[in-house]
Amino acid sequence: MPKPIDNLHKIRPAITFYRVMAYVAGVGLLLLVAEMVLKYSALHVELFAGGDGGLLYFAPVVAEPQCQWYSLFVPGGMGCEMHSTGTGFNISLFILIAHGWLYVVYVFACFRLWQMMRWKALRLLWMLLGGVVPFLSFFVEAHIHKIAVREYEELASKRKAREERRKAASAANANTGEDA
Numbered sequence: 001m002p003k004p005i006d007n008l009h010k011i012r013p014a015i016t017f018y019r020v021m022a023y024v025a026g027v028g029l030l031l032l033v034a035e036m037v038l039k040y041s042a043l044h045v046e047l048f049a050g051g052d053g054g055l056l057y058f059a060p061v062v063a064e065p066q067c068q069w070y071s072l073f074v075p076g077g078m079g080c081e082m083h084s085t086g087t088g089f090n091i092s093l094f095i096l097i098a099h100g101w102l103y104v105v106y107v108f109a110c111f112r113l114w115q116m117m118r119w120k121a122l123r124l125l126w127m128l129l130g131g132v133v134p135f136l137s138f139f140v141e142a143h144i145h146k147i148a149v150r151e152y153e154e155l156a157s158k159r160k161a162r163e164e165r166r167k168a169a170s171a172a173n174a175n176t177g178e179d180a
Helices: 004-040 069-073 091-117 121-129 136-179
Strands: 045-049 056-063 082-084
Touching: 004 045, 004 091, 004 136, 045 091, 091 121, 091 136, 121 136
Parallel strands: none
Antiparallel strands: 045 056, 056 082
């Protein structure tokens, strides 16, 4: 496995990819929380586009007749099936699915940066929590980005110094070869 100093050309794009995915996953998570509040609060609605209600509209969510009233307030419905009454494109369901896939890409971005920088496992766990705790991804991203850029710059300066030493050594070898 190459050392981080040998992967400098890959680290900068990995930092950018992580940063973008942290914001995308963070916004997706906030949308998911808003969707869940709309669905499982006293409002019991989902957002739809098109269909009978117009361009954008909220449609009620109803539980099966045999369900208790409180099952509407619990994700999973305590075994009760919840049904959307809207027609058209279910934006609430799209947000749910999109966040799941965005989180998968976010996990990949976290793992890629973590692996290239050779950080400890606890830092990876901290990064991954950013995608499941609302607002945390924005704070974690700022912290991790600062650390990653600082370490990247340190590695770049070490690599530059190493290359200068090699050039000086090869120039010295060339000069001693000419003197002989």
